[in-house]
Amino acid sequence: MRTYELVFVVDPRVSDEDVVAMTQEYKQMITAGGSQVSKEESWGRRKLAYPIAKLNEGKYVLLGIESEGGKSSLPAVEHRMRQNDKILRYLTVRTDEDLKRAASRHPKTAGRAGESPAGPADAAAAAGTGSPGGPAAAAPSAAAGEV
Amino acid sequence: MARPRKVFYRRRKVCKFCADKIDYVDFKDVKLLQQFIPERSKILPRRISGTCARHQRLLQQAIKRARHLALIPFTTD
Numbered sequence: 249m250r251t252y253e254l255v256f257v258v259d260p261r262v263s264d265e266d267v268v269a270m271t272q273e274y275k276q277m278i279t280a281g282g283s284q285v286s287k288e289e290s291w292g293r294r295k296l297a298y299p300i301a302k303l304n305e306g307k308y309v310l311l312g313i314e315s316e317g318g319k320s321s322l323p324a325v326e327h328r329m330r331q332n333d334k335i336l337r338y339l340t341v342r343t344d345e346d347l348k349r350a351a352s353r354h355p356k357t358a359g360r361a362g363e364s365p366a367g368p369a370d371a372a373a374a375a376g377t378g379s380p381g382g383p384a385a386a387a388p389s390a391a392a393g394e395v
Numbered sequence: 396m397a398r399p400r401k402v403f404y405r406r407r408k409v410c411k412f413c414a415d416k417i418d419y420v421d422f423k424d425v426k427l428l429q430q431f432i433p434e435r436s437k438i439l440p441r442r443i444s445g446t447c448a449r450h451q452r453l454l455q456q457a458i459k460r461a462r463h464l465a466l467i468p469f470t471t472d
Contacts, residue, residue, distance in 0.1 A: 255423070257464060257465065297465045298469060308464075337464050337465065339463055350418030351418070354418060
């Protein structure tokens, strides 16, 4: 099984409801392609480290994806994101191989190493949304994603 | 007569990731990455930070990913 993380940055002028709708659409595309969405996190509005398209902020959404090898809808999803000019940036990273390698490095702490994508990530997300002043934004959709 | 030599005590640098047993450097962990990007936002070289080769490689990849998503800057001026 392959796991991926897909993060995308949406134009902050897009309303929260529309961001949710967009996310929903991408999730549908992913599940239609035979993969599962295992995690969903919304980091809310965050300051960008540098301006993109003259914007200084962006809304971040993270999707964790599990897919069986072979068929994957990710290229199609990426294609759609590229066409959507409300999406400033996106990044898909395959995580299973690196995590497996990490787990084998410290077998004793393998449990912890396996959790590490979620652990520090959540902390980082919380810290990230905390500083610009939107800590509440992250919580509800992250919880909703765990179906 | 031997001149008294000035003795330098250099603290042994240790790889932060080895010490903390971090085997997967997450590009989302901005707090962690920020420790390795000094003022000019360049990636801190191994020779300064003491990071081991393996972890520097992982770190470099993570920083570049984070830069792409504008989580951390490419430069500051």
